[in-house]
Amino acid sequence: MQKSQANQDHAEALAVxxxxxxxxxxxxxxxxxxITGIEAQHVRLAxxxxxxxxxxxxxxLAHEPxxxxxxxxxxxxxxxVGIAARALPLGNDDHERSA
Known part of the structure; x- marks a missing residue:
């Protein structure tokens, strides 16, 4: 397994x-x-x-406590947590502006 794939797998596990x-x-x-606009019954699909x-x-990341x-x-x-977010698809640093 490539390092980037291992990083993404670890990031996915942390996100779950x-x-x-x-x-x-x-x-x-x-x-x-x-915030997400997702209904509770649709979280698994989302x-x-x-x-x-x-x-x-x-x-x-948006709420320090x-x-x-x-x-x-x-x-x-x-x-x-931030490292993991950036390792995932569509992860970026936008959370830093919402704090």
Missing amino acids: QALAFVASDPELLPRFLA AQEPGFLAGVLQFI TLLRFSQEAGIAPGE
């Missing part, structure tokens, strides 16, 4: 973990759904779309 984190939080989930997983990570909580729960440094 982030999605589970958001989905399990009664305050974050409604905010995530409102997760297959390019850019969705990067969007989940960008959502986490959420980023710190997720990072602690995942056992990673907060900076790894």
